[in-house]
Amino acid sequence: MTKQRLVILGAGESGVGTALLGKKKGYEVFVSDKGKIKEKYKQVLIHNEIEWEDEKHSEEKILNANTVMKSPGIPDKVDLIKQIRTKGIKVVSEIEFASKYTDAIIVGITGSNGKTTTASLTHHIIKQELNVGLGGNIGDSFAKQVLEHDFKNYVLEISSFQLDDIIDFKPHIAVITNITPDHLDRYDYQFENYIASKFRIAINQTKHDYLIYDADDEVITNHLKEYPVQSTLLPFSLKKTIKNGAYLDKEKIIITIDNNQIIMPTTNLALEGKHNIKNAMAASTVAHLLKIRKQTIRESLENFQGVEHRLEQVLKINKVQYINDSKATNVNATYYALESMDTPTVWIVGGTDKGNDYEELFQFVNEKVKAIICLGVDNEKLMNTFGNMVDIIIETQFMSEAVKIAYKIAEAGDNVLLSPACASFDLFENYEDRGRQFKNAVRNL
Structure with missing residues (x-):
């Protein structure tokens, strides 16, 4: 039986991680980068005997692929990608490829802003009690972690570009922090296209999965009215009382899931600002769903150090x-x-x-x-x-x-x-x- 050919476009963190996982899973792997591959990644490819090229894309080596994993930075309008799609070759993102090789519980976090802080904070809380990796748009490659650690849980920060190339990917818990106009240059300057892209995070979810989102964000609530999802909804809000989900009452966060309620004071939150109360609500709701103890959630919110380059x-x-x-x-x-x-x-x-x-x-x-x-x-x-x-x-x-x-x-x-x-x-x-x-x-x- 001939090996399936996996071609990877872009030899950054996600590309090289996917190459390693692909090789381990028996694919014939080829990595191609239009720019110069960083020395540290080049050494990994050489050491693992994976074929690669940089500063060019050789079409004859790419268009014979069964599957192409492209870096999220490469837009669909590039000629090479159009050719790949015309030939009917499957194009996937790293999270789509890697998720096929793990049975872990996946928490997927997307949004225009706050996703890195929310993902880091969620990981910070969960790791106190569970075996969990942090990846996606942040930290080590998800594919590489699946290969090397096979964590039981993953918190993934996911960009709209990564969601554009999913087929079956389904997080058990999805979070949409907010949606504001961003990256419109990649979405034909149509805000609707960008919104739809974010909502792909819930596209494969069923009623046994959860979607946590900002109920104060009209873009999100309007989209949900027009295009309902299958998932169980857990909104969070600073303005209204929420029956199932999280809300702010004076200086306390109140989270209710299936009549099980926890109350968190916000007075000692490590992160300042209203937007960080929302990030804390989202992260705490995930933790509550994963049965993390209330005490652990509270302590983690109080000692979280924040994210580099974010205030x-x-x-x-x-x-x-x-x-x-x-x-x-x-x-x-x-x-x-x-x-x-x-x-x-x-x-x-x-x-x-x-x-x-x-x-x-x-x-x-x-x-x-x-x-x-x-x-x-x-x-x-x-x-x-x-x-x-x-x-x-x-x-x-x-x-x-x-x-x-x-x-x-x-x-x-x-x-x-x-x-x-x-x-x-x-x-x-x-x-x-x-x-x-x-x-x-x-x-x-």
Whole structure:
């Protein structure tokens, strides 16, 4: 019997993890990357005798595949992907491929914002009592973990791009944190397409599975009315009383599942801000479903350290607090950041604009922002949008310069906030690179 041929496009964390799992499961594996493969990944492929190429895609080696696993970064409109689909070759994402080889309980978390914090927080709570891995869009490759650890449970942070390439993937517990316009460049600038993509997380769920979601988010609630899902619904809300799910009553989170109720005080939550109460509700609801003890949930919420590049307090210099929120790659994420500022703020913003509408930020900019530093290749839209709202608006293309300017403008008691509201690819490798450059520049002041 001839071996099934698995071709992997993109040799990053998920690609190389899938290659290792595929080889172990008896596939003939070929890895192809249009860019240069990082040395550490190249060494893994060589060591495991997996055939690879970089800086090109050889069609004759790709179009004879049975299955193609493509990196979530590759859009469907690329010619090669169109050819693959025309030939009827199955295209899957890493989570689709890897989930076939595990019987674990999967918690899948998606949303425009808050998914990394919610996934990290959920994992932090569950790992106190259960055997659990954290993967997907975060940390180690899910496929590699299935191969090496075979955890009994997984918490996966899942992007819409990963959900676009699922067929049978079904998390037992799905979470949608919120849905706001993002990545519309990949969805023909149709918000509906992006919403539908997020809801694919529940597409294969049955009534024995659960969907946890923000009931205050009209985009989600309207979509559910129009396109009901099979799953058992467990909403969470800051505004209304919820019979089955979670809600806020004064300063307490109340979670009810099948008449089994737990109550959590929010006064000592490690993470600040309203949006983090929602993240805590989602994570606690998952933990409650998985029968984690109330005491464990409460302690975990109080000692969770947060996520790097997400409202991360870097240093205080001359009574000015420097905050790294480089992970804010869309307007809604920056909305949460500005909302949580309680002193005058010097705001560093900009990057690759994905069709942003900045209007929802106006109230905070008027109220809290004393100066804006635009950090991008093309800052025209930002300059036009905010130019009349603040006394000082400056543009630069260097992080070190942006931080030096902020240092000159900020006075004792102010915040300097990097919260770009844009993707990072114009000047940086990714949002992590942008955040680290910011932290280094602050440390070098």
